Structures are given as C-alpha cells and as structure tokens.
Amino acid sequence: MSTAPSAYERAAAGRHAILARFERCRERLERNGRSCALRSFQAVLARRTAAINMPIPKLVRFIEEGGYLSIYEFVAQETGLTGEELVRAVSDRLKEFGPVRLKLDRLFGFQHDSHYASLNLGGAGTRRYGCCCVVFNLRHWAPLYTCYAGDSVRACCHADKTPALTEEEILAEFAIGEDLERLATVRWEPSLQDLTQGPYFGPSEIRHIIEAADSLLEIHLHGPVTRDRIEEVRLTRADYHHLRDLERRAEGRPGPLPWEFDNVEPFRKMLESLDRFEVPLVLAED
Amino acid sequence: MSYELWAIDAGAGEAILREEDRWYLTAMDREWKPVELESPQGIVEWSLSRHVVRIGREFETRDEAVTVARQVCLAAWGSGSFSSEEIQRLLADLQEREVRRRDPVHWSEINRAALILDGYFQELGCSKEESLQLILLTLVRLWQSKEWTKSGRELNLFLQKLARAVYLDTRDHSERQPQAINQKLSDSDRERLGRALERLPFEVLGILTSWVNSSYSDEEIAVILHVSPESVRRAIHIAVEALGRSAGQLRTPSFAELCKEIVRARS
Numbered sequence: 001m002s003t004a005p006s007a008y009e010r011a012a013a014g015r016h017a018i019l020a021r022f023e024r025c026r027e028r029l030e031r032n033g034r035s036c037a038l039r040s041f042q043a044v045l046a047r048r049t050a051a052i053n054m055p056i057p058k059l060v061r062f063i064e065e066g067g068y069l070s071i072y073e074f075v076a077q078e079t080g081l082t083g084e085e086l087v088r089a090v091s092d093r094l095k096e097f098g099p100v101r102l103k104l105d106r107l108f109g110f111q112h113d114s115h116y117a118s119l120n121l122g123g124a125g126t127r128r129y130g131c132c133c134v135v136f137n138l139r140h141w142a143p144l145y146t147c148y149a150g151d152s153v154r155a156c157c158h159a160d161k162t163p164a165l166t167e168e169e170i171l172a173e174f175a176i177g178e179d180l181e182r183l184a185t186v187r188w189e190p191s192l193q194d195l196t197q198g199p200y201f202g203p204s205e206i207r208h209i210i211e212a213a214d215s216l217l218e219i220h221l222h223g224p225v226t227r228d229r230i231e232e233v234r235l236t237r238a239d240y241h242h243l244r245d246l247e248r249r250a251e252g253r254p255g256p257l258p259w260e261f262d263n264v265e266p267f268r269k270m271l272e273s274l275d276r277f278e279v280p281l282v283l284a285e286d
Numbered sequence: 287m288s289y290e291l292w293a294i295d296a297g298a299g300e301a302i303l304r305e306e307d308r309w310y311l312t313a314m315d316r317e318w319k320p321v322e323l324e325s326p327q328g329i330v331e332w333s334l335s336r337h338v339v340r341i342g343r344e345f346e347t348r349d350e351a352v353t354v355a356r357q358v359c360l361a362a363w364g365s366g367s368f369s370s371e372e373i374q375r376l377l378a379d380l381q382e383r384e385v386r387r388r389d390p391v392h393w394s395e396i397n398r399a400a401l402i403l404d405g406y407f408q409e410l411g412c413s414k415e416e417s418l419q420l421i422l423l424t425l426v427r428l429w430q431s432k433e434w435t436k437s438g439r440e441l442n443l444f445l446q447k448l449a450r451a452v453y454l455d456t457r458d459h460s461e462r463q464p465q466a467i468n469q470k471l472s473d474s475d476r477e478r479l480g481r482a483l484e485r486l487p488f489e490v491l492g493i494l495t496s497w498v499n500s501s502y503s504d505e506e507i508a509v510i511l512h513v514s515p516e517s518v519r520r521a522i523h524i525a526v527e528a529l530g531r532s533a534g535q536l537r538t539p540s541f542a543e544l545c546k547e548i549v550r551a552r553s
Contacts, residue, residue: 052335055315057299057363074337078369093293093338100326101333116334129331131315153334154327260317262360266299 005222006109022182051120072112296362301355493521
C-alpha cells in the first residue's frame, strides 16, 4: 500500500513529460556548447534548501508554538473539525476565495498538511511574504516533496477569477522533488542559453536568476513543518540594522510609541525565542 | 465609500482590507502601510498559512479600518489571545470603547440600569411615580458625577450607591415633611422660590401648580389637564431641578399657595 502524499503521486504521474522536456532542453544546450553551464547550474541546485518567508510576529509564534500551520491546520486546531466538515469551515472563512483555494488543492492533490515553500540557494527568500526567511533542509521531506516552476496560485487564476491556463498546462510545471533540477533547467533554459554569460555559473549568478524578484520555484512540503526542522533563519542585514535601530530609539522613549515601533516587541521576542531554541539567525546580503 | 476590515491574523500582525473591488494587506511588519493585493491571487496566497479570522466590519475611512486592525493585533499580542473567539471579543471591547468615546452615555446600559433601579426603589416601598422620580434623580446625579463612562458591573455598583444615597436623601426630606407642612415658608424662601417659579415655562408652572395643590397621582393630573403622564413627570422633574427641592418638599400648602400666586401674577 502506498504511503506517498496524493500530491506526490499526481506529480509523479506527469514525470515522463518532464523527463522528455528536460532531455530536449539538454540536447539544445549541448548543441549550443552550453553543457558546462548546465552542469554548474545543476551542481549549485543540488545544494538547495526550502525556505518560507514570514513576518516577524508569525515567526515568533512558529518558534514558540513549535509548528508552522496551514489554514486547514489552524481551523482544525481551533474547531476540532476533520474531513469534509473542515474543508467547509475553511471555505467559509475564505468566503469568495474559498472555491479558488479548494480548486487549487484538488488540482494538485494537496492535503491539509501541505505547506508552500520556495527554492532557496542562500538569499533572503521571497520577501513579499515577510522579512524572515526560514530555511529548512529538504531531507526531512525527501523524497516525497513536490515542486512547481513558478507561482502556482498565480498560474491558477486570473484577476477575474477565470483560469489563466488549462489544467494540463498548469500541471506541466508540477514535478516530484527528485526532478526539481530538471524542472528548473527547463524553466530557466533561456538564461542557460545566454551566450553573454560565461560557460560556468557561480552560486551567486544562479541565485540572481532563480531568486530574482519576479522569479520563483515553489516547493511543497507534505507533512508537518516544525521548529526542530529549521536550519536557520535569515534576515537581510538592512532589515536587521533597521530593527536594532528602532529598538534603540524605542528605549526610554516616553508615552505611546508611534506605529513604526510596533515591530520592536516582536523583534525582541524573536531574538529571545531563537536564542532559547538555539535556532541560528544568519544575516543575508540584500 | 466604505472600507471593510475583511480578516485578521493577529498572530502574524496582519489584516486584509477591502475597498469595493480593491484589496489591501496591512501589517505590523510594514508599519501598517496598506499594500494593494491582486485579487484573488494575493488574498489566496496570504491565506495559505494564516490563522484567518473573518471580521467583515465596515468603516468610513481606510485609516479607521487600519487603526482598528492595529489595535486588535496589539491587544492580542499583549494578552497572548489569538483564537477567533478571543479576537472577536477584543474587537467587541474596542468597539464598545469607541462607542463610549463618541457617545459617553451608553443608552442601552442606562435603560437597563433604570429597570434595575425601578426594581430597587419599588422593593423599598416606593410607588411607581416615586420610583420614576428617584430614578431620574439618580440618573441626573450619575450625569453630574462624570462617572457615566463606567460600564457593566462597575456602572451597576456605582448606580446602586447613588440610588441608596438618593433614596436616603428624599426619605430624610419626607420625614421632615410633617414639619414642612405646618411650617410657613420663610420670607427669603418665598422670594427665592418665587423667582425660580417665575422663570419656569408657563406650561410647567401650570402642571406643577395643579400637582402641588392636590394629592392626585401623575396620571390623574394628566387626565385633568389633558396632557400626557410623561409631560407631568417631566414638568415635576424640571421644577425639582430648578427649585433645588425634592418633590416631597414641594407638595406643601405654603408652596402650593405660592404657586397659585405666581400663576395669577403671570396670567
């Protein structure tokens, strides 16, 4: 009997197509004399980690409570509901967005404990989701994690709530974790073919391609995301110094503090919690 | 145009606002400056791993909605309360404080308090009319005390104290009433009360004169004068306030005589 998450099985079902696309891509790169570029690209990608960006208050709660929860897990924890009742409760909370979320989960076969992360090669992650980049070693979920070349939510819906792509087109970018390097090669082939680049890539150049502001490779972690699985937490040096500066300015300031100081207390708690649970805080370059 | 505080995740220090078809994320991390989100992607993405507590409350301005979201988040952080139920409770508390700030007299509570006071005075043997007068006096004292911003149990306790004081005051006066009945008004009292009666609206003076010159109830006076019982009560209350005497002290032959003199003079 299989114990693989349904999302993994769905991704595995489309594996032959990913392998075929990768093979064609590899041949094209070889023909253009870019095999070395491909090899360095794959070598850097082999050092991958998964990262989840979140705001400071969210990180404090994660560290303190020990688990990073999906909306399903939050609602289950609060209501004790399971199965279809839980799905209905989540959909009710999301109101008009409930059907979009359910459709997304059904399409990819996500379960209630599936969590969205992004491929990370050492940067500060997708900062639009929060300034704290929480980094995880993928071995905790390997080999049963899945990935998506791009932003699956954005791929699934247009602003007017109609699908931007067909289901087949969406699932074509969905792969099992083992094929992440192949999927990334197909996705970023134009960058690898770029003849203005040298034949070899360094980690920072690949980070520049993959972790660009408009670029994302999604990783789906199926199963619990817990505090003990955190490798490190990254903050950009600029964010860290800004928060330290706010903290200093807040000290001894009389009366209610202006709004910009609201993050000072969570920041203090974050440093305290990270220290207590011995989670490394690493400063990332901007 | 209205702004809806659509949902909050206080644990993350974030809230979603809606202004017609436009959606915004306001977050502690971003100094609460609203950032526009694409719909539906932005909101679905936000909700993936958020403790979404639906709020659905509308505000006249975006600033007002952001301020409430911030206050709820800070209060939740202060108390460590993040569940849906606790967030709704924090929001209700905030809302109540806001209503109280804007309209210091919380009428629903005052009405409730009036009912409790009515029961209290009737238990002490007061007639309905007496009870109503004592309630009015108690509420006037509440207003004068500047303590009307109290709420719930605090307000009830304060009202009970006031009610007891008002009752004892009027009972004192009532006990002194037999003396008052037999006593003529002093010249200075006549002069002072006369001046105050002259300043009363004529309608109030007319009702008061009929009332002090009889032993009829408020309702009976109302029937005789073709006015509502409420007008009778209001007139007596105005007179009590203007003359600085309790209703019991006014229903005396010498004061009744004075009222008639003033009515005649003003007619």
